[in-house]
Amino acid sequence: MKWTRFETVPLAELIDSPVIMGRRLRTYPLEVGDAAPHALCVVSENEKAVVVPDWILEQVGAMCRQTMRLMRVPGKPPFPRERFLFLVALGDGLRFGVEHGESTLIGSSDRFFLDAKKDDQHAGGGTLGVIPHEYFHAWCGKLACPEGLVSADFHTPVNPELLWVYEGLTSYYDEVLSARGGMTLAQEYLDGVRDTASSYEIRTGRLWRSVEDSARAARHLRQRGQFWHDARQGQEYYGQGALFWMEADAIIRRGTAGAKSLDDFCRVFFDVPVNPVGAQHGYTREDVVRALTSVLPSQDWDALIRARIETPAPTLDLSPLLRLVGYDLEFTDEPTKAQAAEEKKSEGQGTINLKQSIGASFSKEGEVTDLVIGSPADLAGLAWGMKVLAVGGWTWSPDRLREAVRASKEAGKVELTVSFGERVESKAIAYSGGLRYPRLVRLEGEPDILNEAVRPLDEGPAH
Numbered sequence: 001m002k003w004t005r006f007e008t009v010p011l012a013e014l015i016d017s018p019v020i021m022g023r024r025l026r027t028y029p030l031e032v033g034d035a036a037p038h039a040l041c042v043v044s045e046n047e048k049a050v051v052v053p054d055w056i057l058e059q060v061g062a063m064c065r066q067t068m069r070l071m072r073v074p075g076k077p078p079f080p081r082e083r084f085l086f087l088v089a090l091g092d093g094l095r096f097g098v099e100h101g102e103s104t105l106i107g108s109s110d111r112f113f114l115d116a117k118k119d120d121q122h123a124g125g126g127t128l129g130v131i132p133h134e135y136f137h138a139w140c141g142k143l144a145c146p147e148g149l150v151s152a153d154f155h156t157p158v159n160p161e162l163l164w165v166y167e168g169l170t171s172y173y174d175e176v177l178s179a180r181g182g183m184t185l186a187q188e189y190l191d192g193v194r195d196t197a198s199s200y201e202i203r204t205g206r207l208w209r210s211v212e213d214s215a216r217a218a219r220h221l222r223q224r225g226q227f228w229h230d231a232r233q234g235q236e237y238y239g240q241g242a243l244f245w246m247e248a249d250a251i252i253r254r255g256t257a258g259a260k261s262l263d264d265f266c267r268v269f270f271d272v273p274v275n276p277v278g279a280q281h282g283y284t285r286e287d288v289v290r291a292l293t294s295v296l297p298s299q300d301w302d303a304l305i306r307a308r309i310e311t312p313a314p315t316l317d318l319s320p321l322l323r324l325v326g327y328d329l330e331f332t333d334e335p336t337k338a339q340a341a342e343e344k345k346s347e348g349q350g351t352i353n354l355k356q357s358i359g360a361s362f363s364k365e366g367e368v369t370d371l372v373i374g375s376p377a378d379l380a381g382l383a384w385g386m387k388v389l390a391v392g393g394w395t396w397s398p399d400r401l402r403e404a405v406r407a408s409k410e411a412g413k414v415e416l417t418v419s420f421g422e423r424v425e426s427k428a429i430a431y432s433g434g435l436r437y438p439r440l441v442r443l444e445g446e447p448d449i450l451n452e453a454v455r456p457l458d459e460g461p462a463h
């Protein structure tokens with residue numbers, strides 16, 4: 001029997017230092033130049049699942065180098081702590097990522113690396129995106145974090161209202177750094193912005209609940225029910241928080257004619273004393289405003305935070321933000337190849353998503369699984385719990401419904417027969433828009449902020 005004896009460490013460091021173990025543990029060192037050692041450690045019951053191909057190790061190493069390059073302050077070590085370990089446990093029912101000072105604990109299915117395809121993160125369900133997310137947390141969350149989340153002990157309730165910085169900035173940069181490190185293509189990044197923007201344009205909950213309020217309600221929204229999601233909002237400090245930081249990046253890049261970016265904010269904001277593992281440096285809202293102002297003094301950052309984060313959105317329209325990054329959102333009735341593949345995959349998983357057209361989604365069996373408030377489907381009286389029995393007089397099938405929505409351009413309506421408990425009713429959805437797939441269209445003459453943001457940084461020496 002082999003024994004391992006661990007050194008005695010402070011309680012906070014012990015709690016911040018997870019352990020994985022198993023017979024099939026594999027450890028892969030990552031190429032991070034002269035930084036403190038980094039490694040990817042994988043454990044699983046499935047011996048094939050722990051084999052990580054070289055190209056993934058190269059991409060993860062490149063993403064780490066790009067993150068350190070982004071954070072680099074001359075005269076300081078590239079990585080602030082003594083090591084960094086990606087601790088990955090793969091098996092049935094695991095799906096999480098938790099950030100720690102010198103590591104992250106990631107749980108996923110044993111297909112995590114097996115399904116990943118080179119240059120196509122979406123082929124693996126986009127799950128590898130958790131890797132750059134948790135790595136960015138080594139700075140944003142574990143080096144510095146909101147003062148309200150720093151607690152002297154483990155039983156005092158925390159104040160989560162600045163989670164739009166903690167998780168929002170991390171969510172913006174996990175996609176940017178994924179692309180800078182080559183884990184995703186620039187086009188995939190653009191597709192992600194398109195899907196985020198188009199889904200937020202039908203998210204009616206934005207009109208009453210601010211991003212900050214979603215942060216305050218974090219503990220209720222993490223385990224939310226499935227009904228009325230768009231009206232109630234979810235953990236918006238992630239997605240809408242990320243949109244705020246995308247806007248901030250665009251404002252800085254435009255305001256300095258490309259000389260500065262949000263990267264400069266990060267270098268200022270995360271240049272803090274390195275506390276022992278498990279003891280973060282705390283910051284306040286004023287610190288955020290001060291650091292942003294130091295990068296671009298001409299912008300009223302306090303007012304922008306009040307408008308975008310602390311106040312509900314006055315309208316669902318996101319075109320001003322998209323124009324700022326050099327794009328516009330349009331809808332067509334033909335999906336791109338990737339959208340068609342995504343639609344097929346989503347149908348395979350049991351969701352027929354027509355939220356962008358009639359405003360509802362359905363299970364493969366025809367049950368209403370989601371509704372957009374105020375949409376044609378909602379106005380026609382569709383509701384959760386109803387089941388579509390027939391489309392235009394023919395028995396239900398996902399293809400028939402999609403065809404009926406496509407034909408609505410001529411018919412001006414979509415006719416459904418639905419059951420609700422023991423009742424059967426006819427519903428005529430007044431709609432003539434056909435199928436709708438979002439497209440991001442480049443605005444000529446405007447700076448292309450999205451492509452500028454994902455361009456890899458020069459890995460040469462600090463200047």
Ligand SMILES: [Zn+2]
Nearest residue numbers: 133137167170
């Ligand atoms: Zn996070």
